[in-house]
Every structure is written in C-alpha cells, then in structure tokens.
Amino acid sequence: MDAIDALKTRRSVRAYRQQPVPKEVIEDLVDCGRLAATALNVQPWEFVVLTDPERLRSVAETTDHGRFIAGAAACIAVLCKETKYFLEDGSAATQNILLAAQAHGLGACWVAGDKKPYAAEICRLLGAPAGYRLISLIPIGYPAEEPAKEKRALGEVLHWERF
C-alpha cells in the first residue's frame, strides 16, 4: 500500500480478531512513530508497548472511551517529556503510527491521553518517570470491522488564497 492509499483508507478500528501481531511489525510501527516531524528535532517521545492481556485490561478499564483496548493484540502508549511542543510532537508520532498500522493491514484507533482525567493514572500504571505526559493510547490488531466514517467534502474545507 502506498502512502496516499494508507492516508485515504485509514479509519478508526475498535474491534480486532484474536490473532497476535508479529513483534517485528509492532517494532516497525514504533519505528515509524519515532521518525515523525518534531519541533526543533527535540524528539521528546517514548513508546510503551503492551501485549500482556492483564495489562491491556487494566489500561482499558482506566479509560472512559477506550474499553475496547482490552480486545486488542497490543497497545502502543505514546508518552512525551513535557517540552514546549510535546503535544504537537506526540500527535505527529501518533498519526505516523496509525498510518503505518493501516499500511500493514492492521486496525488501530487513537484513544485520548493528554487532557483526560485518567492520563496521570495511566502514566503511573506504565511506570513513566515524573515529567512525562500521556499523548495517546493506540490499540492495534487485525481488523474485525470495516468502519466507514463520513468525512467533510474537500470542496467544503479547501479555501484558496483566503478563508
């Protein structure tokens, strides 16, 4: 799948087949995350991969809208050191991982981290040092659904020269 196909076909997938994802594939997703654009090349990110069903369940149960994490083959937690642009940097890394997952034929979903009341508790569960913020949780697995979210049309959002 080329990059444009991955971008245009990606949708959030929240139901996964009970099939493990090879370690090399997970490593490739994180590799794509670490190569994201980052302000001043600070690269404030760290990635914690969960595959243990008990750990997946406890993280899932700590969230509000991420209970389906419990059914994923793995979950990548994106954390950033609290630098000036940590949220933008961590978001860029998250989007890279979502697109890489799509290119690998996996389903994934961005589950909110920063701004959620449970973010600090998840940092604690993951053993993150002080000064790190949770950007996102990304459950991944082979898709068991094909969601088709409506998107705003290009003509509605594209403005040439001025708004």
Ligand SMILES: Cc1cc2nc3c(=O)[nH]c(=O)nc-3n(C[C@H](O)[C@H](O)[C@H](O)COP(=O)(O)O)c2cc1C
């Ligand atoms: C910052 C952010 C936080 C999100 N948090 C959640 C979440 O907690 N739970 C969830 O199921 N989806 C979450 N999503 C996924 C959105 O619901 C989804 O991207 C949106 O509905 C558009 O659908 P699509 O991803 O299929 O295009 C989040 C997405 C973003 C960008």
